[in-house]
Amino acid sequence: MKVTFFAAVSACLMVLATAGCSTPSAPSEPSLTPTSMKAQAMNQGQLCDTLAAFFADELRVVDLQTQPLRARDTVISPGGICDVAQGGERVGRWESLHTMTRPDPTEGVPGYKEIAGGENPVFFYDRRDDGFGVRFATRFGEWNARLFVYTVDIRTADGLLDIDDENMHKCAEFIVELTRKLAAMPL
Numbered sequence: 001m002k003v004t005f006f007a008a009v010s011a012c013l014m015v016l017a018t019a020g021c022s023t024p025s026a027p028s029e030p031s032l033t034p035t036s037m038k039a040q041a042m043n044q045g046q047l048c049d050t051l052a053a054f055f056a057d058e059l060r061v062v063d064l065q066t067q068p069l070r071a072r073d074t075v076i077s078p079g080g081i082c083d084v085a086q087g088g089e090r091v092g093r094w095e096s097l098h099t100m101t102r103p104d105p106t107e108g109v110p111g112y113k114e115i116a117g118g119e120n121p122v123f124f125y126d127r128r129d130d131g132f133g134v135r136f137a138t139r140f141g142e143w144n145a146r147l148f149v150y151t152v153d154i155r156t157a158d159g160l161l162d163i164d165d166e167n168m169h170k171c172a173e174f175i176v177e178l179t180r181k182l183a184a185m186p187l
Helices: 002-018 044-057 165-184
Strands: 064-068 079-086 089-098 113-116 122-127 133-140 143-149
Touching: 044 064, 044 079, 044 089, 044 165, 089 165, 113 165, 122 165, 133 165, 143 165
Parallel strands: none
Antiparallel strands: 064 079, 079 089, 089 143, 113 122, 122 133, 133 143
């Protein structure tokens, strides 16, 4: 019985590698090509909710409120911006801009250092010493994005927020993934 199962799986994998594998009773999924992967348009409210979820779930920040700078139902087209606050104090910010003419996601601000290379580099600017927290910047397609984390006295479920290596990695992953989603949106 085990041999039959493994033989069937092996046969299916071989067929999948050359021609695809599907069962007659289930319709096949449409292929996901870059042109068919366009996402639905995102609005300011969804952007703010995504930012708040990241702060709450990944950085474990508690008692968050979102502060969109445009109406929540405004579709993000030329750009999006949102603040997250804790007790009335801003603890984070997202800024994104669709632009073909400004390819530098840091907007020329000195002090950014590349922390993740590859196809979509992430830049990091450490301003904790002067009370401005940390900043991350990236570019994906024609979208620039910046993530600000103001690190002074931010309460988390585990105490005060510390932007250690693990949290830096989470921030870098978040900015790249959200910027990819924006780049996949129809304009």
